Amino acid sequence: MVQDPLVLAGRTFESRLIVGTGKYKDIAETERAIDASGAEIVTVALRRVDLGDRSSGSLMALLARKKWLVLPNTAGCHTADEAVRTLRLARELGIAPPPTAAHTGPMVKLEVIGDARTLYPDNEQTLAAAKLLVKEGFVVLPYCFDDPILCKKLEDVGCAAVMPLAAPIGSGLGIRNPHTLRFILEAVKVPVIVDAGVGTASDVAFAMELGAHGVLLNTGIAGAREPLRMAAAMRDACSAGRNAFLAGRIPRKLYANASSPTEGLIATPPIGPGAQHP
Numbered sequence: 710m711v712q713d714p715l716v717l718a719g720r721t722f723e724s725r726l727i728v729g730t731g732k733y734k735d736i737a738e739t740e741r742a743i744d745a746s747g748a749e750i751v752t753v754a755l756r757r758v759d760l761g762d763r764s765s766g767s768l769m770a771l772l773a774r775k776k777w778l779v780l781p782n783t784a785g786c787h788t789a790d791e792a793v794r795t796l797r798l799a800r801e802l803g804i805a806p807p808p809t810a811a812h813t814g815p816m817v818k819l820e821v822i823g824d825a826r827t828l829y830p831d832n833e834q835t836l837a838a839a840k841l842l843v844k845e846g847f848v849v850l851p852y853c854f855d856d857p858i859l860c861k862k863l864e865d866v867g868c869a870a871v872m873p874l875a876a877p878i879g880s881g882l883g884i885r886n887p888h889t890l891r892f893i894l895e896a897v898k899v900p901v902i903v904d905a906g907v908g909t910a911s912d913v914a915f916a917m918e919l920g921a922h923g924v925l926l927n928t929g930i931a932g933a934r935e936p937l938r939m940a941a942a943m944r945d946a947c948s949a950g951r952n953a954f955l956a957g958r959i960p961r962k963l964y965a966n967a968s969s970p971t972e973g974l975i976a977t978p979p980i981g982p983g984a985q986h987p
């Protein structure tokens with residue numbers, strides 16, 4: 710199989726699946742599930758983790774010994790100011806390391822929530838925070854509505870990718886509106902990573918078959934009856950969906966179309982009384 714890496718801000722990743730680190734029963738399960746998913750990028754909710762706890766068995770200790778790229782996110786922030794301050798703190802603590810001559814700036818996931826019940830993002834606050842963070846050298850991946858106009862604006866201010874939701878966070882409803890995702894894929898040139906609402910492997914495959922460049926999920930794995938088995942299923946679905954997209958599906962048709970050629974058919978022998986057989 711020809712290699713088809715995901716490229717984000719100049720960094721190359723073999724896996725197109727990004728997974729979260731929350732909701733698992735313990736750190737051991739977290740590690741096993743993420744390893745089974747094949748993901749190279751993991752998200753960490755800065756406001757929901759004790760960033761100072763580096764003791765054995767802590768999430769921070771796990772992240773320190775693995776080779777995953779840690780993608781700090783601002784889950785739980787409700788204003789642009791909150792989100793920006795949270796990411797500045799992460800950079801100071803070394804969770805989002807400052808840029809160097811050899812690497813791009815710190816890659817972060819921007820979330821600014823506008824409604825506590827649906828966890829829908831606040832468009833205006835997300836755009837405002839993205840503008841400021843890009844100016845400060847952050848590589849910004851914003852969680853946003855599946856709105857092609859907003860996604861284009863986020864691209865225009867310098868975001869390295871856009872991450873439109875498929876459905877409300879943790880809902881498992883799958884892709885509610887594939888048409889808007891297609892519009893986004895047509896509207897922007899940066900990678901489009903489907904984020905939120907993915908419930909099972911078929912949702913991941915569908916997103917990738919639409920042409921998405923990647924999928925980010927957490928609850929779909931962590932909330933499964935068997936997280937390790939589901940992690941492997943998500944991994945395989947991501948790869949299969951991407952390959953199907955690259956291969957190109959056949960056009961949909963209303964009527965049947967025979968799989969075998971209709972030209973040069975061998976005549977069917979007559980059947981019935983008096984029929985002569987060769």
